[in-house]
Amino acid sequence: MNWNRVWTIAVKEYTQFFRDRRTVAATMLLPLIQVVLYGYLSTDVRYQPTVVWDLSQTAESRQLLRAFTNSEYFSIKYVARSMNGVVRRIDGGQALAGIVIPPNYATLLHQKKIPKVMVAVDASDATAARTALSVAQAIGSSVTQRMQIKQLQMSGVPAPQVGVDIRARAWYNPGLRQELFLVPGVLALVMQFTMTFLSMSTIVRERELGTLEQLIVSPIRSSELLLGKMLPLMTIGYINVTTILLLAVFWFGVSIAGSVLLLYFTVLVFFFTTLGLGTLISTIAKTYIQAVQLVQFFLLPSMLLSGFIFPVAAMPRVLQWFSYLVPLTYFLTIVRGIIVKGVGIGYLWPQILLLMFFGFVVFATAVLRFRKRID
Template identity: 35%
Template sequence: MSGRRLLAIVVKELRQLRRDRISLAMILGIPIMQLVLFGYAINLNLRGLPAAIADEAGSAGSRALVMDMLATGVIEPVAQARSPQELMDLLRAGKIGVGVAIPRDFERRRHEGREAVQVLVDGSDTVVQSAAMQLAQVPLDPVLPGSARPRQIGGGRIAVVAFYNPERRSPVNIVPGLIGVILTMTMVMFTAVAIVRERERGNMELLIATPVSRAELMIGKVLPYAGIGLVQTTVILLLGMWLFQVPIRGGVLDVYLAAILLILANLTLGLLISTKAQSQFQAMQMTFFVFLPSILLSGFMFPFAGMPKPVQWLAEALPLTHFLRLVRGIMLRGAGLLELWPDVLALLAFTAAMMSLAILRFRKRLD
């Protein structure tokens, strides 16, 4: 064992690492990203849940109750509703997570000590369901200027009703999300190494010599993996229904269409990565750099509503965020793709942008 030769090897590896800018960026970027995500973006103390309020009573007491609920910071009105049915439609479309229904006879119910208000919650997210329970603690009797504490008339006057997962079973929420997580991990990784593998094996020159256009080559790389993604989707759906009794309340065709949208988005993202990476190892590193924020910010592990606004804007650029809204809306709430059209358009736009960038970068690297 020669210390001099050993030192030479160490210096050589450090110099090679210094030239490998992608690996160097991963060494510094991954711990920084994890620290920022877990320390700043992840928040289990939910505030500002998207909500709508249907106040059919329109009395001074009902308006005071609404102000008290808003003062808790738990909910934030993002839509308008005139009836409980409109609240249910908004819940089903995923536009709100909480709906507050105040009936016309609110004052009479309140004085009689009966259930006077219903808080309708999208129970497909158990964390949101738990946060909404705080609204049941808001007193129905308003505190008027110069008066004492509100008179307690009866208990259970604000009822929290959870839809779509009243048993609060975790698999009902997790299994649909796992479809997106697995497709993101595998599809991006498969195609991230596609072009790099051809280059490392010496097949790229042969492909260039053929009359196949660059767009045909890139699309041809994507299509076989799309079939693999559909097989994975089928396996997860069957196991989820068999082992965990996860329902599919919407159309099965809609589930597969949503899966195809995510598959195409991830495959085009993988192709873009493959045009940047110099080796298969670099391609896998870059895949992990994309996968980590996707799983943390999409709403799969941590509630989306608990993240700061800038982080939510960043999460909107991730395909998994939109797919989770689609698949949970279809499977758990029985919504259709047309009702969830903003997320459909977001995935289509992402796919078109990534494919265009991949083709442009591929042309530059071959010219």
């Protein structure tokens, strides 16, 4: 390995990368945009526009509606005067939930009977609907409970102890904040996408322009050429990781629970997979367009299978096997482990070892194929 030649290529790659303002902008802005988008996007659907048809029109019914509003999941936007009015708002998409309170609501309460309140939810988005329904149920039972306690107190009987007191604790993420889950995911995803894409294009473009041949004519070895091309990309990768972490900490207030050093080390391990995959694709594709399609062919399934959006544990068995073949799965587990749970190498070593193994296989195959393509 002649390091002077490696350095010569690295200087050339740096110069070319930073000369192309658009690529620099795209590469540097992509992580920012993703973090900000995912940071604010939330599957926690709050303030759902709600239509209400209150036939009771009593202090009791208004109290119930206040309980819905106070939950912050429902926001009463429309008042209907008929069932038809409720249906129209939901059909038209202006409201995502409808609450109908029967005329005898207050009367039944006073007679210690159970009034029936209808809550209809637009379940086109199943996740949002599920949340809304369970919140509505909780509101119902807590209103009932409070009512019973009040009545018992009024009749002079001491309030009974609730049967089971469940003290729920959300570990690692006590605020159940979505961004704590998503920011590490975005970090992993951006690393995978940017590194694979850049390493693929730096080789394919040079081959299409015929300049790769100019390099091959020189005494440089293929390993020196590859390393010279990959070093600047690693720098760019680290710049991206740092940007994302700074944004997470100072903008979203995410605190990194674990070791940043360990995180940077696993990023290095992950480079072998991503840069290797890019190089591998460059040796398979004949044109730039083909290479771009191949990158997407590899990256999209790996994103879906990695657990970035859908938890691996919730996948069907067969898909789980596939997800264990995707290096991104391990990287994602590691990054979340370090940032959110604050665990160290003592817990993460199996994932780190597997990531090293995949990185080695992918990178070695890529280097061998690259060398063969050059001859």
